[in-house]
Amino acid sequence: MTMHSSSETTALLDGIRAFIEPASLRTDADSALLYGRDWTRLYQPNPLAVVLPGTIEQVRQLVCYANDHRLALVPSGGRTGLSGAAVASHGELVVSLERMNRILDFDAVDRSVTCQAGTVTEALQNFAREQGLSYPVDFASRGSSHIGGNIATNAGGIKVVRYGLTRDWVTGLKVVTGRGDLLDLNRGLIKNASGYDLRHLFIGSEGTLGIIVEATLKLTRPLHEPNVMVLGVPxxxxxxxxxxxxxxALELSAFEFFSELALRHVLKKGLHRPFETATxxxxxxxxxxxxxxxxxxxLQLFEHCTEQGWLVDGVISQSEQQAKELWRLREDISESIAEHQPYKNDISVRISRVPALLEEIDHLLARExxxxxxxxxxxxGDGNLHINILKPAEMATATFAENCGAVSEHLFATLQRHGGSISAEHGVGLTKKPYLHYTRDATEVGYLRALKQVFDPNGIMNPGKIFD
Amino acid sequence: MTMHSSSETTALLDGIRAFIEPASLRTDADSALLYGRDWTRLYQPNPLAVVLPGTIEQVRQLVCYANDHRLALVPSGGRTGLSGAAVASHGELVVSLERMNRILDFDAVDRSVTCQAGTVTEALQNFAREQGLSYPVDFASRGSSHIGGNIATNAGGIKVVRYGLTRDWVTGLKVVTGRGDLLDLNRGLIKNASGYDLRHLFIGSEGTLGIIVEATLKLTRPLHEPNVMVLGVPxxxxxxxxxxxxxxALELSAFEFFSELALRHVLKKGLHRPFETATxxxxxxxxxxxxxxxxxxxLQLFEHCTEQGWLVDGVISQSEQQAKELWRLREDISESIAEHQPYKNDISVRISRVPALLEEIDHLLARExxxxxxxxxxxxGDGNLHINILKPAEMATATFAENCGAVSEHLFATLQRHGGSISAEHGVGLTKKPYLHYTRDATEVGYLRALKQVFDPNGIMNPGKIFD
Incomplete structure (x- = not known):
């Protein structure tokens, strides 16, 4: 993919206007900034333009047009990603699904909902609740992330220990492949043993194989009233x-942790300690x-853990309101540290490896x-750790990034020895691309490339993401 | 793949003996019959030979050898399949995993077990129970089916409504691809967003992409004591x-049905009616x-359903023993009709479509x-229906098969209108291959072929299964 001259650009955009209404093709600077990046702030947004298709047919036409003109496309959901998979910094055309945000079908017997890819997570959660059911995949970015983006990264979040990942809820998927074919995959069936399940290949593919345009999702019974406990652990x-x-003993729906250092940042933003003791x-x-x-x-379990010396203080929510307030201690961390331009790692290991890994990394970071x-x-609770390194105020961004890159090599080498993954739920995108080899060996990556070739032979779909 | 002359055969087998101990290469007629077919009885077994590798390295050597000599391989588990995917009737080399049946690793914190592909389902279930946990995927062939085979067909069974399919329990997979590469996929991680998930491509691939040699499976808490109800429905x-x-209202772990006509066959084998009323x-x-x-x-729900006229009689188990006896009414059906050489269909639709589909098919079959x-x-409960057509005693097998083929075309055309699948859990293999197009359109099948090409460019892995 190369950059285009100004007259080429004009001609390319005119060609798109032949099948996309002019108002849905945006070339202004504000749109470029808004749609050209995700929640990472490491890359300069620089898209050719932003297109907002309204129909599957328009998406298909766009992909065919992109093939004809070797034009790179970046599929765009809520852009809440943290690995740069939705960044357009090399003159790509951003394809935002945000206009395709309708819920198309619901069936109470199937406990199943079909929606367009641009549906916001929270809108779907609310819809499910109105039907007396629930969509239990949940995370802090629920208010802006899109279902299509969730699927493209196999989003996890806070209830994985009980309700699994996005993958576990997708029973049907409509995708436009990089070749411009519309595939209607699995159509909401629970059981379907009729050849390779392409649906699962698109889940987690970060927009590199095609564009997810529609999804059918399972719903479940309403969640029982939750109680939240926060425990101080030495x-x-x-x-x-x-x-x-x-x-x-309990039906845990979440098991999260955070350090005292992380807690202090949300306390600075006005939240209160859950209890007196700092641990x-x-x-x-x-x-x-x-x-x-x-x-x-x-309460008995709490006593038992105290007697064992595993915890020294704790609190249990007495109301829904209090449960929500306790959750903020965990969920607000990310936002509270944004001003420090944190370098984010999102790693995972088997649960049994967590203590050894944490200890090794702790020593490593303290030493180096x-x-x-x-x-x-x-x-x-599912082996997923977020490690955030804060930029010292006096350090230049470039120097910090360079240092963090060096940290990553150490970190991922340690992680590799424990059989872990360089990305638990954020995806690879751009930020983790240099480190993919720590989790997927060269043979595996060879197969990934060959699969990409099958669905996107001209390399127009989100090029440069996951691997080069 | 072509048949081999006798001297070619001798040379081919000698080549294998260079890396497989002679006792693990079998060419006798009994082995050919035993290992050359699955539970279908439509194809004449005719393998070149049967190999029983003992190590992953031997599997890898076999695949490389097969590539060098363009020798077709048929991976072989417990051969309890019902679609002919494990049949070797064209001079293929059967690769039985039955010697590779060890449980390799268990971790209580991860609730995770790693076993070789030839581990028998029931052995794994028992192992899990001994650890105070359970592997809840369950079906009638538990005593002979292999974990590798379960994964290759994404086996479902009787507890899918609550515990899902085999796919939902596989957290790691070692496979030897058709190219002879050993891939170590996902390694037991719960969260791993590091590029396309090849694991899910191999699940349900029926031995056409490579050979599954090892699996890591999630376990869960022991199942709570179950009660079984049998209800008579008009x-x-x-x-x-x-x-x-x-x-x-209840935590259902199974929701099965059978017809009075099906029940009569198990009654003939000595079981008793669950209650007086026939429905x-x-x-x-x-x-x-x-x-x-x-x-x-x-009991209250039972009353309610009776008042609504939805059921007219019923029984609830009073002991574990009685629960087991009630289960036999359902699980023994398949065996009780084996003598009638049933033509088996294993179809699925969305649950909401079940009544309409059943009614249409019932009319269709009665008419035609x-x-x-x-x-x-x-x-x-998961939209999966088994339709068994019994061979009239006086009809020749070939005539019956021909007639059933014609039935299938009608049946699957109806199924297609309801968005269903020609195979819910048995796979495509040979028996459903002619009908694949009713569930996967030509474009999709084109992608399936291209994926096969990536993993098995010489077409040595189970050729002729799923598609030609």
Whole structure:
């Protein structure tokens, strides 16, 4: 893909206007800035233009046009990603699905909903609730992330320990492949053993194989009333011991952790400590507690963990309002540190490896980078850790990025020894591309490239993302 | 792939003996018969030989050798399949994984087990139980099916409504691709967003992309004590109405149905009617009932369904023994009709489409094929219906097969209008290959072929299965 001269650009855009209404093709600077990047702030947005198709047919026409003119496309959802997969910084055409945001079909017997890819996560969650059901995949960016984007990254979030990843809820997918073919995959069936399941290939493909235009999703019964506990934990081994005891007895819907250092940032933004005692780590766990059936049991477990020395203080929510407030201690961390331009890592290992990995990385960072403030938090119940390195105020952005790159090499080499993944739920995009080899060996990456070739032989779909 | 002359055969087999101990290469007639077919009885087994590798390295060597000599391989598990995917009738080399049947690793924190592909399903279930956990994917062939085969067909079974398909439990997969590459996929991680998930491509690939040699599987808490109810249902709409009511209130782990005609075959084998009243259809449903907590509720729901006229009689298990006996009414059907050489269909639609589809097919079969005895049963709670057409005693097998082929065209055209699948859980193999186009359109099948080309460019892996 090369940059285009101004007259070429004019001709290219005129060609698009032949099948896209002019108002849905945007070339202004504000649109370029808005649609040209995701929540990462490392890349300069520089799209050719932004197109907002309104129909599947328009998406198909766009892909065919892009093939004819070797024009790179960047599919664009809510752009809440943290790995740069939705960044357009090399003159690509951004294809935003935001106008395609309708819920198309619902069936109470199937407990199933079909929606366009641009549907906002929270809109779908609300729709499900109105039908007396729930869509339990949930995360902090629910208010702006799109279902299509969730699928393209196999989004996880805060309830994975109980309700799984986005992948587990997708029963049908309409995609336009990089060749311009419309595929109607699996059509909402629970069981379908009729050849390779292409649906799962598109889930997590970060826009590199085609454009997801429609999805059918399973729904489930309404979630039982949750209780939230926040627990003060003196050391890493305590974290996992508590997890083992609680998940054996309660229906945990979340098991999160964060460090005291991370907590301090949300306290600065006006939240209050959950309890007096400060401890190096905190667990936030949620369990379903219909009619308070498990309250006594939870309190007994709390006593038991205290006696074992695994925790030293704690609080349990007494109301829905209080549960929400406790959740903010965890969910607001990311926003509270945004001003420090954190370098984000989103890694995973098997749960059993978490304590050893945490300890090794802690030593590594303290030894090699004593001047960096490092914050830990994450979905520890599924082996997913977010490591955020804050930029020292006096350090230049470029120097910081360079240093963090060096940190990453150390970090990922350690992670590799523990069989982990360089990306748990954020995807590879641009930020993790240099490190993909730590998780997928050269043979595997060879197959990934060959698969891309099958669906996108001209390399027009989100080129340069995941691998070169 | 072509047949080999006798001297060619000798040379080919000698070449294999260079890296496989002679006792693990079998060419006798008994082995050919045993390993050359699955539970279908439509194809004459005719393998070149049977190899039983003992290590991953031997599997890899076999695949490389097969590529060098353009030798077709048929991966072989427990051969309990019903679509001919494990049949070797054209001089292929059968690669049986049965010697590779060890459980390699278990971790209580991860609730995860790693085993070789030849591990028998029941052995894994028992192992999980001994660890205080469970592997809840379950079906009648549990005593002989292999984990590798389950994965290659994405086996479903009787607890899908609550515990999902095999796909949902596979967290890691080692495969030798048709190119002879060993891939170590996902390594037991819960979250791993690092590029296309090849694991899911191999799940359900019926041995056409490579050979599954090892799997890591999630386990879950022990299942709560189940209760089983069998209900007598006068019509099809009643089936779904009962389902709607029960699954809203109880934790159903199974929702099966069978027809009176099907029941009569197990009664002939010595089982007893569940209750006096004969009804056209029966529901068998299982729900988890810890400490009898939901017994009263179940009885109230039973009353409610009776008042609505949806059911006319029923029974609820009073002991584990009685629950097992009730299950036999459903699980023994397949075996009880084996002597009638049934033509099996294993179709699925969305749950909401079940009543309309059943009614249409019932009319179709009664009109077009009034002389065939047709038995219905299946996992109706997930939209999966087994339709068995019995061979009239006086009809020649070939004539019957021809007639059933014609039935299938009608059946699948109807199914297609309802958006269903020609194979819910048995796979495509050989028996459903002519009908694949009713579920996957030509464009999709084109992509399936291209994917096969990526993993198996010489077409040595189970050629002729799924598609030509």
């Amino acid at each position: 050391d890493l081994n305590g974290l996992m011991a508590i997890y083992g005891v609680l998940r054996g 190096p780590y905190y667990v936030l766990t949620e369990f379903e507690n219909p009619a308070g059936r498990f309250t006594d049991q939870a 980078y004593p001047n960096f403030e490092v914050l830990w938090y994450g979905h520890i | 019509d099809l709409n009643g089936l779904m109405a009962i389902y709607g009511v029960l699954r809203g 056209p259809y029966y529901v068998l449903t299982e729900f988890e009932n810890p400490a009898g907590r939901f017994t009263d509720q179940a 094929y009034p002389n065939f005895e047709v038995l219905w049963y299946g996992h109706i």
